[in-house]
Amino acid sequence: MLRKTLLPFFTLCVTTAIATCFDLSPAFPVPEWPHGAEDLASVFNSIEKQLKDLIADEKYDAASFSVEVTSSSESLWSQYHTARKRNETRPGAERVDGDSLYRIASITKVFTTLGLLYQHEAGNLDLQSPISKYIPELAVNGGEIPWHDITLRTLASQLSGLPRDFAQSDLMIGPPDPISIGLPPASRERMPDCDEDSNFDSACDGTDLIEWLKKAEPLFAPNQQSTYSNLNFELIGLALERASNKDFKTYMRDAILEPLNMTLSTLDTPPDDTHAVLPLGDNYWGIEEGVQNPTGGIYSSTNDMSKFLRYILTHYNAIAKGINWLMPASWGTGLQNFYGMPFEILRTDKILKESTRPITFATKGGGLPGYTTLISIVPEYGLGITVLVGCAECGKLLSAIQEIITVELIRGAEEVLWRAVDKTYTGFYTATNEKLNSSLKLAVSPSTGLMVNTFISNGTNVLGGFISKYLVDNSRPWHLQLVPTLLFKDESGQQGEIWRMIPVYEREEGLDRGVWDELCSTDVDILRYAGLPLNEVVFWQSNGIVELPAWKVRMSRDTVEEDALVVQD
Template identity: 25%
Template sequence: MSARITIAALVCLALAVVSGPATEFSMPTGAEISQFLQDAVEKEKRAPGIVAGIIGEKGTQVIACGTLKGGGSEKVDGDTIFEIGSITKVFTTLLLQDMVERGEVKLDDPIGKFLPASVKTPTRNGKEITLYHLATHTSGLPRLAFGTWYMIWHIDDPYAPFKVKDFYKFLSGYKLPRDVGAEFEYSNAGMALLGHLLSLKAGTNYETLVVQRICKPLGMDSTCITLSAEQKKRFAAGHDESGDPVKNWSPSDFPADGELRSSANDLLKFLAANMELMPSGLSSAMRATRLPREPTDDPSEKVGLGWMIKTNFNVVWHDGATQGYVSYIAFNPAERRGIVVLANSQNNIDDIGETLAGVRKLRKVAQVNHEIYSRYTGKYRLNDKKLFTVSRKGDRLFTQLTGQGKFEVFPESETEFFCKDFDAQLTFLTNGSGLATEVILHQSGKDRRMKKVK
């Protein structure tokens, strides 16, 4: 659900299955979290800097490792500002629910109610897209309002050149592929449009609306789009997967799907309000945004207004990514504990977020002789149409299912490996010579055996 630029979400290695029941969660200790972040920064080189924030009924804790920029000396901390990408979306949907409760809009208002008469809005079988459909990703609008060639042409700064007139032209010409409300499809375009419509209704710009109605009431003075001179000094530099610095994208006409910037300390205040650990006039609206409302493409999850809900864990979450930054925020409203993780690199940190949120086991990379990886390389039969390929590149091991991208796996022991991109593990079964004959995929509470075919 993360990157604004990502065309497709990660696809699990196996067929979709319902996750098993949640097990009792024990938060990793401060020392374990510190080591977790240190390994990610110093050993795995995932980001120059990572900050994790934890909040519960006993208070807050911030653990940080690394620097504001690669090769720099200034350390990241709880006040360091990062781009938070698609976490912006839950601010947008909170604005929506707040405006509903103020009587300014209704969830079932059609989008055409707020647009100029000259804009033709997509309909299908007589049904119109509403604000609710935009907030729950059920509008039928695509992930992006522009196509692949546009993205290639504007790859260094894809959103700023796409103006209001371009979006209106897209809307007027778009043909919905299915009935409105029929199916979940994660849509940056839909959420960007929602923020635009709310801004039109309020008679102000999106950033002002967020700051005035959410940030100021909650004391969040480091959350915005346009940074002050003082905030720029605390702003972490973005980096690509290889650790090279990247240029920040320019502000666009449609910021509501992913342009906010924030700090761990500010997002801990946001979590405190969502968990009702602090008094807030937004409490009622916040409760409404996290109600499970529609099924998603993951059987173990539902979508609220913006928030994703892991129903078997009772964890409400969202992640984010822009060019140079990744983020993760989650909380358990019943247990009143929440976490946030921010990093200044495009490398995935969802495993850190999910581990701290209690939906993934803390796994540690074991020190093994990488030469054993050659014993496991080859192709394994998943079914009649798909092969599971294991390959080695130097001291790294990769897996790939037919038709999907490669994912790196990491050793827990000489025969057990785990994936950091999503929650899946592998166990290799070997013969007397130590060569793999089968691999077992452990995912979503299921075990799937695959025999080696070549």
């Protein structure tokens, strides 16, 4: 009686859990690109042609760029362009290449955050502690900013509510002339006498920053609303100096640049122009940033940045316990934008041709006079992209380059990966125990991923029986998709890839959907049988075996026709 009472409730819970989850991700294991990089040759050829056509426009005569794509183990492709118009008296590097140096601007924040994670893991700094623990002067003499609520994690996640800058972006410096645009006369008493506010006569130091902050007002209460702030990382930089007993430049060199063999990257102005990209017109080359170094001070190249991206791709979930560095910390403006520590994260469903599966880009952009820069990490594809542009007045050149590279690269990678999945996983499997009338047919398509076409267990049709009756709403189209967990089982020296079977509804063209139809609670552990996950699938690639532990069956690819099996619906 009890069982009959509970069964409808169980069915409702399960069908509700998967009611509107479309296009599951990840859809395939993270690829190891070196063995398949040749398959991307046509993609890179297409990108090269489009970039050459783009840069041929005369409005980009003064633009140089360096771009590079890397896997987790090696660089896969690069392209460089040297400006057709350069400063005759100081042209910089004769030819732009992978060692050419740019000011990477706010990409520096990623290095600063890595240093913070290192110090957190070492126990010298605590992400959950307020910044005032490490810089107690902030809380002295009052002020309106609630420093006790602003932790190091809050700072790194752009959730502090602090103003954006303290010695830059003030219209008192001009142009334009403030009076000419209708602003009243004003004094400079609230402006620090350093950096841009001193016409770069002197760089700001920690004292300048702390004194300014004591008079500053917050934009938001901490942890209420994300908003971009350079001050966050300047404060982290000061905390790093105190925790490491080194100045910021030395700490970055010793902790990150040298260990990663980033031989040309530096926070000091390079001693000569051998590798310098020096855009025509105003640029920030050679300007000392002082206390603002942690937010934008590094000089680097695409070769060095690829070394850095390879490190992130292979360590992002293992730098500090309990922290996945590429995960969002808060939402940004719009439906698809999020802040991480300190990544600017985009999840978009506009790239793939045959699926609306969202693709996630963990990015960090930067801009200083003469330089626009961007890195993008695509963890599910195991790819990192660096785009460095040197140009004083090139508008949206970097955005155009990034659009070409990412769209072409991800679409091309999809084709390669689905061919690999098809070759590795699909086919008709039958039980290794000949007494069992059990089989599995796996197929693949870019729109549905790796899916189960037929599943027979002991002569019973599982898809048309149990799953159809209890786990899905049959008034809507659905399929049973396999998604990788990126975990493994070890057995007798062999590794088995662990996947999960998930019923997934398919998007119906022209269907008038309600607001709440987009709510999806991801659930990959729906049911168990005798304590084992009912939907677990293990691929033992070394011997071509697929195992379903809860169903107590192992299967291998077979030449037996499906029709030869007896099926009970």
